[in-house]
Amino acid sequence: ETGVTQSPTHLIKTRGQQVTLRCSSQSGHNTVSWYQQALGQGPQFIFQYYREEENGRGNFPPRFSGLQFPNYSSELNVNALELDDSALYLCASSLVGQGGIEQYFGPGTRLTVT
Amino acid sequence: AQTVTQSQPEMSVQEAETVTLSCTYDTSENNYYLFWYKQPPSRQMILVIRQEAYKQQNATENRFSVNFQKAAKSFSLKISDSQLGDTAMYFCAFSHNAGNMLTFGGGTRLMVKP
Numbered sequence: 721e722t723g724v725t726q727s728p729t730h731l732i733k734t735r736g737q738q739v740t741l742r743c744s745s746q747s748g749h750n751t752v753s754w755y756q757q758a759l760g761q762g763p764q765f766i767f768q769y770y771r772e773e774e775n776g777r778g779n780f781p782p783r784f785s786g787l788q789f790p791n792y793s794s795e796l797n798v799n800a801l802e803l804d805d806s807a808l809y810l811c812a813s814s815l816v817g818q819g820g821i822e823q824y825f826g827p828g829t830r831l832t833v834t
Numbered sequence: 835a836q837t838v839t840q841s842q843p844e845m846s847v848q849e850a851e852t853v854t855l856s857c858t859y860d861t862s863e864n865n866y867y868l869f870w871y872k873q874p875p876s877r878q879m880i881l882v883i884r885q886e887a888y889k890q891q892n893a894t895e896n897r898f899s900v901n902f903q904k905a906a907k908s909f910s911l912k913i914s915d916s917q918l919g920d921t922a923m924y925f926c927a928f929s930h931n932a933g934n935m936l937t938f939g940g941g942t943r944l945m946v947k948p
Contacts, residue, residue, distance in 0.1 A: 722878060722880070751934075753934075753935065753936070755936075755938075760941075761940060761941070762838075762925050762938035762939055762940050762941050763879075763925070763936070763938050764938075765935045765936060765937070768934065768935060775934075776934065776935050778935070810879065812936075814934075816931075816934065821867055821884060821886070822869060822881050822884055823881075823936060824881070825871075825878055825879040825880070826878065827877070827878045828878075
């Protein structure tokens with residue numbers, strides 16, 4: 721197990737609603753990345769936060785937004801939920817700029833949009 | 835943009851035997867990082883092995899080793915002495931900067947049979 725935690729574990733929302741997912745990074749890590757993993761597929765990069773600033777973004781619309789806090793924990797917010805947003809959302813932490821190479825993943829939040 | 839392709843959606847192997855999972859990628863970068871991640875059923879994604887492109891020597895971690903062919907843009911994973919606990923989805927991933935955005939392949943589902 722990595723030291724990355726996510727909450728909640730599961731979530732059911734209705735189309736059009738808004739959702740906030742949370743991630744606590746591994747101790748000492750300064751960067752959090754978020755990924756969307758649809759059923760049976762590989763994860764897709766949403767965005768990354770480094771020292772509280774967005775540090776790269778994948779091909780996701782602006783209704784996907786995020787925050788990183790001074791303790792390096794992070795939130796992913798999704799507005800105006802669509803059925804296709806149903807997926808496993810993974811966060812991963814890393815230590816950028818100080819020799820860290822790999823990302824360490826949390827257990828994920830399973831979001832179902834009905 | 836980088837792409838990662840895993841051409842084997844599913845594979846199976848008998849316990850104690852050896853299996854090789856394939857991965858090819860496309861990039862114009864000269865320096866980058868390659869990873870194999872394991873995602874057991876309903877469990878956290880964990881790093882299996884990593885390879886820095888500037889290193890010619892193939893990475894090895896216990897029963898896991900890679901065959902990195904930079905010119906061919908190929909990065910296969912060999913699992914020796916397969917164990918039941920190796921049953922999982924395996925994802926090949928690419929990053930052009932340490933700790934930054936990962937591009938994943940579609941995954942290979944590996945079943946180890948007793």
